[in-house]
Amino acid sequence: MSTQTQHGILPQANHDELARQEFVRSFKIHLASRVSPGNRAIYDTRAEPEFEKEHGRKPKDHREVGKAMARQPYYQMWSSLQRTSQEMMWDAVSSAVDRQRDELIDGARALSGKAGGSLTLDPSLEIPRYHKAVDIHCMPGGYHTDFAEDDVTAGATYDRAVHIYAMGRLGELNDDMGQTPVLWMKNEQAAFQPRRILDMGCTVGHSTMPWVDAYPDAEVHAIDVGAPVLRYAHARAEALGKKVHFSQQNAERTNFEDESFDLIVSHILFHETSSQALRNILEECHRLLKPGGMMVHVEAKPYEGMHPYDAFMLDWDTFNNNEPFWRASHSVDYNRLAESVGFDGDKVITKMVPSALGEKAKARTTLHQGGDFAGSGEWFLFAATK
Numbered sequence: 001m002s003t004q005t006q007h008g009i010l011p012q013a014n015h016d017e018l019a020r021q022e023f024v025r026s027f028k029i030h031l032a033s034r035v036s037p038g039n040r041a042i043y044d045t046r047a048e049p050e051f052e053k054e055h056g057r058k059p060k061d062h063r064e065v066g067k068a069m070a071r072q073p074y075y076q077m078w079s080s081l082q083r084t085s086q087e088m089m090w091d092a093v094s095s096a097v098d099r100q101r102d103e104l105i106d107g108a109r110a111l112s113g114k115a116g117g118s119l120t121l122d123p124s125l126e127i128p129r130y131h132k133a134v135d136i137h138c139m140p141g142g143y144h145t146d147f148a149e150d151d152v153t154a155g156a157t158y159d160r161a162v163h164i165y166a167m168g169r170l171g172e173l174n175d176d177m178g179q180t181p182v183l184w185m186k187n188e189q190a191a192f193q194p195r196r197i198l199d200m201g202c203t204v205g206h207s208t209m210p211w212v213d214a215y216p217d218a219e220v221h222a223i224d225v226g227a228p229v230l231r232y233a234h235a236r237a238e239a240l241g242k243k244v245h246f247s248q249q250n251a252e253r254t255n256f257e258d259e260s261f262d263l264i265v266s267h268i269l270f271h272e273t274s275s276q277a278l279r280n281i282l283e284e285c286h287r288l289l290k291p292g293g294m295m296v297h298v299e300a301k302p303y304e305g306m307h308p309y310d311a312f313m314l315d316w317d318t319f320n321n322n323e324p325f326w327r328a329s330h331s332v333d334y335n336r337l338a339e340s341v342g343f344d345g346d347k348v349i350t351k352m353v354p355s356a357l358g359e360k361a362k363a364r365t366t367l368h369q370g371g372d373f374a375g376s377g378e379w380f381l382f383a384a385t386k
Contacts, residue, residue, distance in 0.1 A: 155232020
């Protein structure tokens with residue numbers, strides 16, 4: 001498991017805080033490697049046979065698997081512990097962030113502009129209901145809540161917690177979801193050299209930075225609806241010496257001019273939005289892309305083609321981790337949706353691509369977490385050329 005890279009704005013934990021955080025990470029690893037695999041044994045030996053005895057057939061999809069597994073005490077135990085580990089994670093990280101909130105805010109102010117990037121906030125921006133309705137991932141206050149003037153709490157909490165949540169599998173900078181499409185672009189679209197790039201739903205910029213490194217001559221913009229994550233993202237980028245122009249905008253409708261980007265990217269944005277919002281975002285991508293420009297989006301693996309049990313385990317977040325749009329986003333026909341908003345169907349790509357972490361990513365095959373990072377060292381890539 002990788003160790004998180006230290007940078008000028010990462011919240012620092014004292015002895016006791018770090019002990020709590022490392023305990024939570026170890027607890028998550030234990031659940032993923034030792035407890036969760038038992039669910040499959042329970043399904044094969046109890047849930048599926050009981051369902052087949054009652055209905056005369058095996059479960060046909062993840063919904064029916066869910067009904068069968070919900071009765072099993074072992075699954076109930078694992079699910080409860082999994083949710084508990086999530087709440088413990090936020091508590092362990094939040095205590096450290098809350099203790100040094102003033103220092104983090106001052107640090108973010110001091111870092112502003114050091115690398116030439118910028119930050120533009122819009123206090124009048126209406127936060128979408130799909131962000132306000134729940135605290136996504138159970139993170140207290142979500143991505144958009146300010147607890148102080150010029151607050152960076154949400155960003156600082158997210159930066160540290162993601163590393164614990166993913167059990168280090170996203171790399172030292174939590175950037176595997178950015179490194180992966182960059183590697184694909186370099187291998188499969190080597191002639192494409194974007195001059196202007198937009199990252200939609202950037203949060204703290206984990207996945208934005210690889211694009212800065214991959215295309216050093218490009219002007220990189222990144223947007224999100226949450227002011228506290230953007231303040232932190234700007235400070236983090238400046239601390240890492242990366243020039244990015246962050247702005248507070250809704251990806252459904254931005255203030256950028258028509259045909260103003262060569263490349264538009266996103267990284268697990270879709271499952272945080274409603275079905276209508278997703279369509280609006282793709283329409284906005286089509287509006288913003290120059291002729292010949294590309295959009296490249298990364299998500300977790302769709303349910304289509306998966307064994308019903310595997311889809312059921314991946315679906316855990318829908319009902320247990322404040323991810324109400326998770327199921328719908330993993331059941332979308334992206335080819336059809338892209339065509340419906342104006343993209344040529346012959347220029348749409350949907351495929352699983354290997355994680356940029358390479359051999360290290362194979363460790364995922366032994367960790368059965370359920371939800372976002374339960375893949376097998378691959379990410380789902382959805383791309384289209386205008």
